Amino acid sequence: MRKIILLITCMFSISVFSQIKVLKNESLVEIGKDNSVGLYKKEDKFTINYQDLNTSNLNTIRSFSFQNLNGDVSGLYKLIMEGFITAVPDENIILELPNDIIELHYEKNYGQPTVQFIQIINKNRKYVGKSQFLTKKQVEKIFGKTNGKYALYERSAVNSKSGVNTASTATPGSTGNGKKSKK
Numbered sequence: 001m002r003k004i005i006l007l008i009t010c011m012f013s014i015s016v017f018s019q020i021k022v023l024k025n026e027s028l029v030e031i032g033k034d035n036s037v038g039l040y041k042k043e044d045k046f047t048i049n050y051q052d053l054n055t056s057n058l059n060t061i062r063s064f065s066f067q068n069l070n071g072d073v074s075g076l077y078k079l080i081m082e083g084f085i086t087a088v089p090d091e092n093i094i095l096e097l098p099n100d101i102i103e104l105h106y107e108k109n110y111g112q113p114t115v116q117f118i119q120i121i122n123k124n125r126k127y128v129g130k131s132q133f134l135t136k137k138q139v140e141k142i143f144g145k146t147n148g149k150y151a152l153y154e155r156s157a158v159n160s161k162s163g164v165n166t167a168s169t170a171t172p173g174s175t176g177n178g179k180k181s182k183k
Contacts, residue, residue, distance in 0.1 A: 031144040031152060036061075037117075037131050039142050041152055044068050048142075050117060050131035062129040064100045064119055077143045077150075080104060084113050084136045092118065099123070109133055 028040040028047070036051030045065055052060040066072055076095075083089055083106050092103040101120040106113060114133035121127040134142070144150040 029149075029152060031149045032142040032147060034134070034138040034141045035132060037134060037138070037142055039073075039144065046073050048117065050129070052129040053132060054128055054130040060129075062119060062121070064097055064102060064117075066097050073143075077139070077145075080115055080139055081136070083115060084139075107133065115139065 028042050031039040031041055031046075033039070038049050040047045040049065044067055046068055047063050047065040049061055049063040051058065052062045079093065079095075083093065083104060089106050092105045095102045095104070099122060101123055103118040103120070105116040105118050107116065108114070112135060114135055116133045117129075117131040119129040119131075121129060140146055144152065
């Protein structure tokens with residue numbers, strides 16, 4: 001009887017340990033980061049992480065993600081930079097992502113134009129996250145223009161030829177023909 005119980009116990013312990021699987025560790029590639037805002041890439045999905053200044057707990061990190069279909073990362077970068085070139089827009093530029101709505105809020109701080117990401121989480125105006133205000137130089141650093149890592153999203157935009165665009169990065173008033181010029 002003892003041998004049967006011992007045998008059953010051994011077989012049970014083997015079956016318990018065989019349920020553990022080693023998963024492939026897919027890490028995020030950092031494109032750029034400045035202070036509490038960073039752009040990361042995982043395969044063809046890009047994520048912007050930021051420290052939420054809209055909460056009382058300053059340790060709250062929020063993020064929003066989108067696919068780089070039709071060069072959306074480059075389009076977002078160009079859209080943000082155009083806001084710095086022109087006079088500070090009076091209204092927020094609103095972008096719709098699959099899960100969230102992002103507003104680009106421009107404001108002059110100490111005479112210098114800055115931009116802030118305002119995230120409407122799950123498209124519910126009840127939950128709003130806000131990043132720090134970013135200068136033009138900080139945006140260039142986040143999008144990898146200063147360290148040369150912008151080539152990571154430029155290359156993936158060329159490789160992805162099919163699919164549906166999930167993020168709107170068109171400038172207000174544009175025709176939205178879907179074609180973007182490359183420099």
